[in-house]
Amino acid sequence: MPLTSQPIDTSIYTTITAAIRSEASRLFTAGEVVAIIGYAAARRVGSAQPIIITNAADAEKLIFTHACVNNLAVYLTKAKKEIPKTGKIGVVVKGCDLKALVGLMGESQLKREDLYLIGIPCNGVLGSTVQPATALTTESIASKCCDCNSHLPTGCDFVPNVALPPGLQMESRYSVEIARLEALTPAERWAYWKEQFAKCIKCYACRQVCPFCFCEQCLCDRNKPQMVDTTPRPAGNTAWHIVRAMHLAGRCAGCAECERVCPMDIPLNLLNRKMAKELKELYDYEAGFEVNDKGPLTMFTEKDDQSFIK
Amino acid sequence: MQKYISEQNLNTLIDTLIAAGTRVVAPRMSAGIPLYEPLENSAEMIIDQLPRRSAKEAFFPVCEEIMSYEKEGQQVKINDVDPSRFPETVLVGVRPCDAAAIPVLDAVFSWDYKDEFFLERRRKTTIIGLACTAADDACFCTAVGLSPAETRGSDLFLTPLNGGGYACQSYSEKGEALITTNSNLFSELNNAAPLPLAAPQADKIDLKKVKSWLDGHFEDPLWDGIAVRCVGCGACAFVCPACHCFDIVDEGTEKAGKRRKSWDACGFWKFTHHASGHNPRDLQPKRYRNRIMHKFKYYDDKFGQTLCTGCGRCVRICPVGIDIAAIVEEISNKEIS
Numbered sequence: 001m002p003l004t005s006q007p008i009d010t011s012i013y014t015t016i017t018a019a020i021r022s023e024a025s026r027l028f029t030a031g032e033v034v035a036i037i038g039y040a041a042a043r044r045v046g047s048a049q050p051i052i053i054t055n056a057a058d059a060e061k062l063i064f065t066h067a068c069v070n071n072l073a074v075y076l077t078k079a080k081k082e083i084p085k086t087g088k089i090g091v092v093v094k095g096c097d098l099k100a101l102v103g104l105m106g107e108s109q110l111k112r113e114d115l116y117l118i119g120i121p122c123n124g125v126l127g128s129t130v131q132p133a134t135a136l137t138t139e140s141i142a143s144k145c146c147d148c149n150s151h152l153p154t155g156c157d158f159v160p161n162v163a164l165p166p167g168l169q170m171e172s173r174y175s176v177e178i179a180r181l182e183a184l185t186p187a188e189r190w191a192y193w194k195e196q197f198a199k200c201i202k203c204y205a206c207r208q209v210c211p212f213c214f215c216e217q218c219l220c221d222r223n224k225p226q227m228v229d230t231t232p233r234p235a236g237n238t239a240w241h242i243v244r245a246m247h248l249a250g251r252c253a254g255c256a257e258c259e260r261v262c263p264m265d266i267p268l269n270l271l272n273r274k275m276a277k278e279l280k281e282l283y284d285y286e287a288g289f290e291v292n293d294k295g296p297l298t299m300f301t302e303k304d305d306q307s308f309i310k
Numbered sequence: 311m312q313k314y315i316s317e318q319n320l321n322t323l324i325d326t327l328i329a330a331g332t333r334v335v336a337p338r339m340s341a342g343i344p345l346y347e348p349l350e351n352s353a354e355m356i357i358d359q360l361p362r363r364s365a366k367e368a369f370f371p372v373c374e375e376i377m378s379y380e381k382e383g384q385q386v387k388i389n390d391v392d393p394s395r396f397p398e399t400v401l402v403g404v405r406p407c408d409a410a411a412i413p414v415l416d417a418v419f420s421w422d423y424k425d426e427f428f429l430e431r432r433r434k435t436t437i438i439g440l441a442c443t444a445a446d447d448a449c450f451c452t453a454v455g456l457s458p459a460e461t462r463g464s465d466l467f468l469t470p471l472n473g474g475g476y477a478c479q480s481y482s483e484k485g486e487a488l489i490t491t492n493s494n495l496f497s498e499l500n501n502a503a504p505l506p507l508a509a510p511q512a513d514k515i516d517l518k519k520v521k522s523w524l525d526g527h528f529e530d531p532l533w534d535g536i537a538v539r540c541v542g543c544g545a546c547a548f549v550c551p552a553c554h555c556f557d558i559v560d561e562g563t564e565k566a567g568k569r570r571k572s573w574d575a576c577g578f579w580k581f582t583h584h585a586s587g588h589n590p591r592d593l594q595p596k597r598y599r600n601r602i603m604h605k606f607k608y609y610d611d612k613f614g615q616t617l618c619t620g621c622g623r624c625v626r627i628c629p630v631g632i633d634i635a636a637i638v639e640e641i642s643n644k645e646i647s
Contacts, residue, residue, distance in 0.1 A: 203543050
């Protein structure tokens with residue numbers, strides 16, 4: 001992180017808000033969508049929350065600001081039974097959110113033709129521990145935005161026509177932290193994660209916001225057999241977080257929702273990024289850029305690394 | 311009894327209590343976040359941040375063992391946990407919104423079943439509340455009839471003074487006893503003015519009116535409107551000073567194991583999942599409705615109290631920005647037919 005915090009230009013978000021509203025209104029009037037999932041302002045100063053609108057009159061409620069942190073892809077999964085999946089649904093997506101949709105399409109959870117993608121040219125959103133009224137700076141920005149490689153989502157149906165201001169060079173907080181942890185001894189690293197997992201209270205916010213946690217019944221909610229202890233104690237906490245990290249390897253594209261929502265500030269995306277780094281090194285694979293029906297961990301090729309067989 | 315205690319003497323009081331074997335629980339940094347936890351010494355205490363979780367865990371821990379078992383052949387040995395071994399505790403620097411929730415919890419934990427774990431810890435704990443000097447726009451204690459100077463639930467209450475130190479008022483025999491036993495650390499109150507207290511922006515909400523509306527609107531379009539976005543985690547319930555649902559599970563093997571009690575939340579799909587497979591709260595809005603109903607209607611029906619002290623924690627941490635203060639305010643503005 002730079003020593004002095006620098007402001008980040010978010011002036012394009014006003015233009016984007018206007019563009020989303022007029023496009024949403026047009027879509028309903030033309031009968032092209034049955035619902036649009038986007039963001040609306042909430043009570044706290046500067047805050048935003050997900051909203052699902054179903055008519056043109058509500059298009060005025062839509063906004064985009066640097067407090068629009070959620071990955072709305074979660075509402076499109078079968079886990080969210082509350083959202084009817086009949087008819088074409090419009091969804092507001094940042095580049096990072098789009099990667100999750102791409103993954104869900106690859107896993108046959110979504111069909112491209114059922115969606116109308118409203119892409120957002122994005123210069124960053126706020127980190128989870130700052131107040132929503134905070135201005136966007138190189139300090140208040142979410143860690144995932146520091147090394148963003150998808151400011152401009154591609155392949156959307158509509159993207160507001162704005163020029164992204166030149167991005168500021170920011171150090172990748174995850175790379176720094178992964179390097180720090182990799183330099184530790186296994187015992188030291190284990191001590192670090194034990195301390196982090198000890199904070200877990202099993203609220204499952206990380207699971208509930210994850211677009212890839214769409215299992216109809218999570219392994220951790222089953223009790224015949226009881227695979228994972230349910231109580232918030234070291235054994236069950238550790239098992240849960242390892243299950244989660246392994247299950248997301250090769251699928252998670254780094255929207256970092258798990259980490260954002262953790263009320264105990266467990267650096268969950270750090271585990272995801274480490275797994276992604278391993279996948280990149282082992283299989284030259286990066287999740288979220290193209291629709292693949294087989295990820296590296298669900299198929300075998302002769303080129304796969306086999307050095308572990310001794 | 312109104313007294314004065316300096317910051318230094320408050321630290322001395324804490325260190326004296328710890329040295330005497332008393333468990334002193336106060337806000338401290340724990341792996342990067344502020345939590346109410348047992349202190350090793352007074353230097354660990356931080357008072358400028360609202361702990362991420364409430365003070366309820368001093369009485370109702372996130373997870374606790376309530377029994378263990380061992381089986382050898384056909385012999386089963388049950389070992390009960392003995393609550394009389396719980397330590398004498400002083401809880402220091404408790405925010406008014408956290409302290410006020412404790413008497414609210416007394417009602418349910420001493421109702422038809424007397425929860426010996428909660429009640430024994432309660433009996434052995436003295437609560438030192440602290441007036442609140444900073445609020446953000448998630449805070450809404452004032453909306454639910456409390457305030458940054460609310461003394462409910464505190465045995466002793468500290469008000470920070472201009473120029474340092476605290477005015478200290480006792481509100482119970484426990485509080486009185488703490489002053490008497492450590493009288494050398496307290497002095498007469500001087501004329502120093504109290505520091506300006508926090509000023510939460512939230513206007514007072516007519517909770518009676520909220521309840522009247524809830525009485526007649528179990529079915530209402532409002533629930534879908536506000537809760538379709540709810541993702542069904544337990545974060546709001548777990549950081550809440552007043553939510554008190556828990557689960558009991560046996561963990562271990564056939565040979566030996568422990569029975570544990572741990573926090574549960576009505577937002578979870580599993581919370582009302584019947585053994586038959588049926589779930590009466592099958593969709594998230596029905597679960598969120600229960601959260602509001604329990605806090606502002608059912609608990610009032612049963613105990614004449616509201617199950618919310620306006621700490622704002624759920625508002626701050628909700629992954630999808632659900633704001634209970636905005637919702638209750640919206641309900642209070644509804645026409646009652």
